[in-house]
Amino acid sequence: MVTSGARGGGDDGGPAAGRVLTLLHRSGPLTRAAITAELGLAASAVGNALSDLAALDLVRVGEPVRGPSGTRGRPSPVVEVDPGGPVAVAVQLSPDRLTVGLAGLDRRIGHVRELALSEADTAPGALIPVLAGALSDAALQTDRRCVGACIAMPGFIRETDGLVRSSLHLGWDEVPLARRLAGAMPGGLPVAVGRASTLAALAEFRYGAGRGATSMLALNSERVGVGGAFIEAGVPLTGAGYALEAGHIIVEPGGLRCPCGARGCLEMHADARALARAAGRRSDPGGAAAGLLAGAAAGDRAAREAVRATAGHLVTGLTSLVNTLAPERVVLLGFMAGLYRAAEDFVRDGLMASSVVARTGPLDIVTGDLRDAVLLGAAERAFAPLLRDPRTALPTEK
Numbered sequence: 410m411v412t413s414g415a416r417g418g419g420d421d422g423g424p425a426a427g428r429v430l431t432l433l434h435r436s437g438p439l440t441r442a443a444i445t446a447e448l449g450l451a452a453s454a455v456g457n458a459l460s461d462l463a464a465l466d467l468v469r470v471g472e473p474v475r476g477p478s479g480t481r482g483r484p485s486p487v488v489e490v491d492p493g494g495p496v497a498v499a500v501q502l503s504p505d506r507l508t509v510g511l512a513g514l515d516r517r518i519g520h521v522r523e524l525a526l527s528e529a530d531t532a533p534g535a536l537i538p539v540l541a542g543a544l545s546d547a548a549l550q551t552d553r554r555c556v557g558a559c560i561a562m563p564g565f566i567r568e569t570d571g572l573v574r575s576s577l578h579l580g581w582d583e584v585p586l587a588r589r590l591a592g593a594m595p596g597g598l599p600v601a602v603g604r605a606s607t608l609a610a611l612a613e614f615r616y617g618a619g620r621g622a623t624s625m626l627a628l629n630s631e632r633v634g635v636g637g638a639f640i641e642a643g644v645p646l647t648g649a650g651y652a653l654e655a656g657h658i659i660v661e662p663g664g665l666r667c668p669c670g671a672r673g674c675l676e677m678h679a680d681a682r683a684l685a686r687a688a689g690r691r692s693d694p695g696g697a698a699a700g701l702l703a704g705a706a707a708g709d710r711a712a713r714e715a716v717r718a719t720a721g722h723l724v725t726g727l728t729s730l731v732n733t734l735a736p737e738r739v740v741l742l743g744f745m746a747g748l749y750r751a752a753e754d755f756v757r758d759g760l761m762a763s764s765v766v767a768r769t770g771p772l773d774i775v776t777g778d779l780r781d782a783v784l785l786g787a788a789e790r791a792f793a794p795l796l797r798d799p800r801t802a803l804p805t806e807k
């Protein structure tokens with residue numbers, strides 16, 4: 410099935426081989442006739458592209474099958490990305506853990522490894538060598554060709570050259586991460602750096618809870634902090650480079666001091682730490698928050714009150730964001746999804762009461778569908794050069 414998510418992405422119009430490979434990557438197996446119809450290309454152009462892609466071991470052309478009964482035309486072979494084809498190293502860097510996986514063009518992620526990080530581990534001087542080792546270990550543990558890596562992390566990131574302008578929760582300032590990791594990958598393969606919230610939102614837009622939406626606002630929280638993204642017609646809003654810092658929308662004027670310098674930011678009042686604080690739990694906020702969400706669902710009164718206090722700040726933040734961006738769909742990820750599920754009616758009713766744009770509609774609020782949205786989004790970024798032009802971006806050696 411071809412989904413509407415497979416059409417967006419802002420990268421149509423490239424060479425035919427890239428367009429065919431992108432379609433198969435995003436849609437899964439298709440008949441050659443379906444590829445031709447979907448891309449609006451001449452059958453000969455699709456045939457040539459598939460020959461090129463098969464010669465590069467990027468796709469596998471199977472047996473011809475007939476179309477649905479009652480349709481005319483010759484049987485058409487089913488084509489899919491080669492399951493033994495290239496991989497990309499996908500990395501999620503959070504303040505408390507490093508997750509590394511290997512992704513294929515079939516969007517399967519394997520060999521996932523997690524490493525817990527303490528605060529002492531996250532200084533650039535300590536963490537960059539660990540990252541470099543993790544990248545090369547991941548690339549070397551497979552016999553498949555590797556095309557590159559992408560590190561998804563929170564912060565203000567200049568994606569053109571992988572400069573981390575600032576990452577508040579890691580305490581990083583002006584770290585040229587991609588440059589410092591050049592040479593970490595075998596064969597000098599490229600290492601990209603991207604914003605975790607944008608990459609997760611892109612993955613949800615293409616393959617998860619955002620499919621079929623024309624515009625989507627995503628809020629994501631990995632225990633500490635809140636990130637946002639807005640995607641319209643497949644393209645993330647970047648503003649002058651760093652949108653969408655939804656976590657720093659002020660929801661409580663004069664509230665808690667945020668590492669960004671302001672007071673009362675959404676992420677200080679609506680992440681897992683905030684929920685733990687609302688219930689008077691200060692140690693292990695991640696564990697406390699999970700217990701409180703479960704307690705609220707089970708009807709525990711104190712837990713419900715803490716959830717409502719925290720969800721109230723989410724409503725305030727969503728009101729500003731929805732009024733500004735008018736998304737067709739809101740997708741909540743990570744802790745934001747858990748908070749929403751624990752107070753769904755409260756958040757929905759609160760937003761309808763406070764946001765004129767939400768009332769005007771249509772507005773859909775949903776939680777994310779994908780288990781590894783950040784890693785999938787990182788893989789999308791790492792595969793982007795190959796999908797743009799499969800003939801030039803593929804390394805000749807493993």
Ligand SMILES: [Zn+2]
Nearest residue numbers: 657667669674
């Ligand atoms: Zn802030």
